[in-house]
Amino acid sequence: MKKEHDVRIDRSKLHPWMNYKLTCLLRECGKKGIYLIVTEGFRTKEQQDALYAKGRTKPGKIVTNAKGSNYSSQHMWGIAVDFAINDSKKLYDTNLMRKVAKIAKSKAVGLAWGGDWKSLVDTPHLYISKWGSTTTKLKRKYGTPMIFKETWKAKVKRPVGLILWQDIKKKKQYFRVANNASVKVLFRSSIKWYAKVEKNGKIGYMNKKYLV
Ligand SMILES: [Zn+2]
Structure with missing residues (x-):
């Protein structure tokens, strides 16, 4: 395993709370000698639609049940990240992923894990659970991610x-x-x-x- 985290996303596009929790996660994983690649963060509607097409109208395996057009991915709301292990031979090693999930769910970080989902188990996925495990509440309360983003800053x-x-x-x-x-x-x-x-x-x- 490489001895450093590899963050490949634009952290400024995450919800500030998610960004803070990511800092906590990287720190706590580092303490245990586990180093991550952060592969996905915020996604636009277009990026989500392209992902949704995989395994449906485009080649490949189905990787998401969330359509871009109805804002049903947590990534579009800035409250989720995906990770892998920073080791080319153990990228999605089940044991290590479990260890990371345990750290992510601990009090020191406080995230929820897509590996606990019942349908389309998503082990690389970590998210803030304040609004539940889907985007239904967010959609009902804010309508669109644009409006939600207004709550991320204040004077x-x-x-x-x-x-x-x-x-x-x-x-x-x-x-x-x-x-x-x-x-x-x-x-x-x-x-x-x-x-x-x-x-x-x-x-x-x-x-x-x-x-x-
Ligand atoms: Zn994800």
């Missing part, structure tokens, strides 16, 4: 500036964000007071009422 509204914090090895490090600054929104808690945000690559929490 900070509080004239005196804000204090965020970041938990680094249990020491709390504080940093400020100016009024009107834009931040990436990983998620807003629906029941608690906070939102998890990213600013200049730093992850922190802030009061969600100051986000517009």
